[in-house]
Amino acid sequence: MVRRNDQRRSELLDAAIEVLAQEGARGLTFRAVDKEAGVPAGTASNYFANRDQLLTQSGSRVYERLVPDEATVAAQEPIAPSSEKFHGLMTDLIGRLTSFRSGYLALLELRLESTRRPELRAVLTERVRADIAYNVAHHEQSGLPGDATSVKLLILALNWLIVEQLTLPEVFDEEERRHLVSEAVRRIVGE
Amino acid sequence: MVRRNDQRRSELLDAAIEVLAQEGARGLTFRAVDKEAGVPAGTASNYFANRDQLLTQSGSRVYERLVPDEATVAAQEPIAPSSEKFHGLMTDLIGRLTSFRSGYLALLELRLESTRRPELRAVLTERVRADIAYNVAHHEQSGLPGDATSVKLLILALNWLIVEQLTLPEVFDEEERRHLVSEAVRRIVGE
Numbered sequence: 001m002v003r004r005n006d007q008r009r010s011e012l013l014d015a016a017i018e019v020l021a022q023e024g025a026r027g028l029t030f031r032a033v034d035k036e037a038g039v040p041a042g043t044a045s046n047y048f049a050n051r052d053q054l055l056t057q058s059g060s061r062v063y064e065r066l067v068p069d070e071a072t073v074a075a076q077e078p079i080a081p082s083s084e085k086f087h088g089l090m091t092d093l094i095g096r097l098t099s100f101r102s103g104y105l106a107l108l109e110l111r112l113e114s115t116r117r118p119e120l121r122a123v124l125t126e127r128v129r130a131d132i133a134y135n136v137a138h139h140e141q142s143g144l145p146g147d148a149t150s151v152k153l154l155i156l157a158l159n160w161l162i163v164e165q166l167t168l169p170e171v172f173d174e175e176e177r178r179h180l181v182s183e184a185v186r187r188i189v190g191e
Numbered sequence: 192m193v194r195r196n197d198q199r200r201s202e203l204l205d206a207a208i209e210v211l212a213q214e215g216a217r218g219l220t221f222r223a224v225d226k227e228a229g230v231p232a233g234t235a236s237n238y239f240a241n242r243d244q245l246l247t248q249s250g251s252r253v254y255e256r257l258v259p260d261e262a263t264v265a266a267q268e269p270i271a272p273s274s275e276k277f278h279g280l281m282t283d284l285i286g287r288l289t290s291f292r293s294g295y296l297a298l299l300e301l302r303l304e305s306t307r308r309p310e311l312r313a314v315l316t317e318r319v320r321a322d323i324a325y326n327v328a329h330h331e332q333s334g335l336p337g338d339a340t341s342v343k344l345l346i347l348a349l350n351w352l353i354v355e356q357l358t359l360p361e362v363f364d365e366e367e368r369r370h371l372v373s374e375a376v377r378r379i380v381g382e
Contacts, residue, residue, distance in 0.1 A: 024304070132362070171319050184379075
């Protein structure tokens with residue numbers, strides 16, 4: 001009975017992401033997930049052994065949903081590797097992250113919760129490391145300008161820009177955000 | 192009776208910061224603050240009209256405690272404005288922020304809580320804007336290399352580096368963090 005309906009599990013995790021974003025990690029209970037998913041009380045507890053499992057799988061689900069689908073990748077402008085192309089990719093990435101607002105906020109909640117839960121911290125650490133390694137490897141194969149350090153510095157700067165946009169959106173207006181992204185790529189990657 | 196003991200108020204806010212970092216924004220209750228401060232139950236509710244006030248004043252208290260004292264400023268190496276000096280200032284700043292771990296984590300909790308509380312969001316937005324403006328103005332007067340955009344991009348990159356260090360400390364080891372700081376200054380500020 002371990003493997004039940006995968007579709008239902010994903011729906012419960014999507015509900016957990018909304019609860020995390022709206023209520024914070026402390027508000028993430030089986031009951032809240034059932035309610036958000038609109039399923040009978042007791043459903044989530046049939047799919048997850050405990051709250052730790054619910055937390056870690058919610059984090060994985062956010063990453064799963066952030067992977068661009070093949071159509072999106074195929075639609076990327078077929079321009080030659082250049083800092084212009086790099087800039088376009090970063091703009092797409094920011095768009096993908098900010099349009100999944102609850103997912104990004106849920107990841108921040110999980111990071112804070114992981115300071116209190118070593119098991120969650122281990123899972124998130126692996127995930128974030130894999131994500132950085134993937135981006136560095138992808139960059140190497142792409143022929144884009146810049147090096148591994150450029151990729152890491154852009155990850156740093158753009159993540160905080162997204163935090164700013166999602167939590168205190170009036171600190172920078174949209175024009176300034178665009179300017180900061182374009183200057184980040186220009187200065188960090190080089191021409 | 193509005194103005195009571197300022198010292199006691201600060202102690203209660205310091206306790207609130209610890210509660211925020213340890214328990215998250217949802218765990219911040221008057222009762223938890225009294226307990227953390229080791230004062231009789233009911234004390235905090237004499238100092239703060241409501242939970243919103245406690246949240247906003249906790250945020251201000253973190254900023255208050257992060258201001259370097261005059262001795263620290265005076266002790267900064269009296270070397271000429273240069274990217275080397277800039278790098279030293281950034282290293283000091285990161286040290287100040289990461290050594291007040293609970294304060295930085297409390298600010299992150301407050302940012303997330305502010306997505307649910309417009310009043311808190313307004314206070315934090317003002318505070319963060321003022322902080323950026325102060326840093327840009329201070330940079331202009333200092334004669335250090337770089338421009339306002341350099342200051343903002345460094346704020347972005349270093350903030351996320353600190354988030355990484357405080358929440359998932361094994362994503363980058365200390366040597367890599369140092370390398371990233373030095374490359375951030377070199378690339379963003381220019382020689």
